Amino acid sequence: MVNIAFFGTPTFAVPTLDRLVTTGANVSVVVTQPDRRRGRGHRVAFSPVKKLALASDIPVLQPNSAKDSNFIAQLTDYAPDLGVVVAYGQLLPDSVLNAPRLGTINVHASLLPKYRGAAPIHRAVIAGERETGITVIRLVKRMDAGPMLARAVRPVRPDESSDEIEKDLAGIGADLLLSVIGDVSAGRCSEVPQDHSLATVAPRLSREDGSIDWNRPAEDVHNLVRGLHPWPHAFTYLHGDRHVILRTFVDIESSFPQHPPGTICVAHGDRLLVSCGSGTTIGIKELQTAGRRPLATRAFLSGRSIAIFSAFRAEPESP
Structure with a gap:
């Protein structure tokens, strides 16, 4: 043996x-x-x-x-x-x-x-x-x-x-x-x-790899979210708060090319749609605000008021 x-x-x-x-x-x-x-x-x-x-x-x-x-x-x-x-x-x-x-x-x-x-x-x-x-x-x-x-x-x-x-x-x-x-x-x-x-390389991940670039097409953002789950997670900022994006889907039925990438174009019920690069749109199914538990989109939206056309950003906004 x-x-x-x-x-x-x-x-x-x-x-x-x-x-x-x-x-x-x-x-x-x-x-x-x-x-x-x-x-x-x-x-x-x-x-x-x-x-x-x-x-x-x-x-x-x-x-x-x-x-x-x-x-x-x-x-x-x-x-x-x-x-x-x-x-x-x-x-x-x-x-x-x-x-x-x-x-x-x-x-x-x-x-x-x-x-x-x-x-x-x-x-x-x-x-x-x-x-x-x-x-x-x-x-x-x-x-x-x-x-x-x-x-x-x-x-x-x-x-x-x-x-x-x-x-x-x-x-x-x-x-x-x-x-x-x-x-x-x-x-x-x-x-x-x-x-x-x-040959291609697959270097070790870091937390910084999770920063979402909304200028990328929706499919790329979706792949980033999938690829970085469960660590280090894809993340973005809204009004200074850090949000981890846990589950998404590419919305092929909606397009908001007139709005800059990162713009929240729909925030109602269980629909949270965000414009991405190349005129594409991504839907967020689940997310987590820093220090809080993960929430499905409907629960997330029912607990706060999200202004339409506000925007997710790669960095927190300056006070």
Whole structure:
């Protein structure tokens, strides 16, 4: 049986580790990011992967740096045959990648070579991709650039948000990885080089990425809202208040080209329509004012008076 060292940290990696454990795979050690202090009480929080590893009686290593010589020595002591990486959160040096006898493989949430990087699902949704998927690759020093061992394609519906897609891809990745491990251990796995000329990047998200540019067409704004849910969220300002936009739709039946982008053109009942670039219109289904709970549009409008032709802005208005 192949002796596996598993590298992973967030919820996305949990289904893969769980599938390995429940199918009887020999996971000898789990490597995850150090514990962090979170929340108002700044309590120490374990990563989702660490919680599962402890519940499964698997030893856990948590180096601050994967380049640390003590960590590499500890990892080597477990004599792994294969390294498996799923959203670990650090680039691994050659000394770690090559420690396992069969090398190290990675489950990446995009159709490589597109969307190499830390936020492939979010960036694909923001870009309006109609399909995404999972690629299992052999890891090399260059980020997400190794040869491909297997791929699985998943369509993206126009109303799906990143968290919905991520949950689905986590399960797809777990299934795909199990088949790849069997092929790798049997020595029958074919490797397909990536076409680096087609590579695109998916850098880590920041809060600033959520600022809505109403000059963009409605479809682009809608994709931004979907892509940044549940974090960092798309946001805008109205009369100095920050509003997170949670759910939207592209309104193909309405157009208000005479009004500047960002103008609220309809605010009645469950209809909150905003003009966007290129004469397009977006409808807001759900939003959240800073410090308050999320509200569907009807509830939001019933609790306040929104002046028609007032405008959402990218920055708060000066007093």
